[in-house]
Amino acid sequence: MTNDIDKNDVIRAMLVHVPFDGWTEQAMDSAADDLGIDRASVSALFPQGVASAIDAFVAMSDEDMVCAFAELETRPEGVTATIKALIMIRLDGATPYREAVSMALKTLGRPQHAALAVRILYRTVDRMWRLAGDRSVDFNFYSKRALLAGVYSATLAYWVANPSAGREKYERFVSQRLREVTILPKVTAPARKAATVGVQMVGRMIGRLSPPWVRPS
Numbered sequence: 001m002t003n004d005i006d007k008n009d010v011i012r013a014m015l016v017h018v019p020f021d022g023w024t025e026q027a028m029d030s031a032a033d034d035l036g037i038d039r040a041s042v043s044a045l046f047p048q049g050v051a052s053a054i055d056a057f058v059a060m061s062d063e064d065m066v067c068a069f070a071e072l073e074t075r076p077e078g079v080t081a082t083i084k085a086l087i088m089i090r091l092d093g094a095t096p097y098r099e100a101v102s103m104a105l106k107t108l109g110r111p112q113h114a115a116l117a118v119r120i121l122y123r124t125v126d127r128m129w130r131l132a133g134d135r136s137v138d139f140n141f142y143s144k145r146a147l148l149a150g151v152y153s154a155t156l157a158y159w160v161a162n163p164s165a166g167r168e169k170y171e172r173f174v175s176q177r178l179r180e181v182t183i184l185p186k187v188t189a190p191a192r193k194a195a196t197v198g199v200q201m202v203g204r205m206i207g208r209l210s211p212p213w214v215r216p217s
Contacts (some may be wrong), residue, residue: 005037010042010045011053011056011060015100018100027050051113065090065093066131074157080178082132087155091167113190121149146180151181155174
């Protein structure tokens, strides 16, 4: 029975209830009821409960990003422009589910979900780099992902904390963050240091929705 259920259909049904019930078993049960599916069968799709559901939500968003990028009539030129475009695609796709994203970030910010939070973030930024054409296999492979994890986490924090900022401000924020980390094919010593710090801070950044530097500009 479980193999016949589309996990993404369940997540989309859950997203209707998450703004009211949060990422909870109640939202999962309501999604099952809406789809006319046995609750136990739906629960079996998510072995770790709501943590697995959030994982599936982000994975679905990653796939949506890939599809949206493939459908662009004009591809951005250059790595930085491509990364920026991918981040904006993610924000555009998340806009209808802002509350769900905010609640997911708060859940992932809990200590018991630290490992999952980092794994989810890594998966997203790795997908972005691969779409941008990254083929590195040395230290650059890890440093690029650490740097982008910082940029993407900061952007999500700003996006959640400033819902009325508007797309233009989000774009400006992303551009500024990318300039600050200076994503380059050849990683310099300062970038190596930033990458090391980034790896250590990624988990904490996800749960920090309103750090001091995340303000409208």
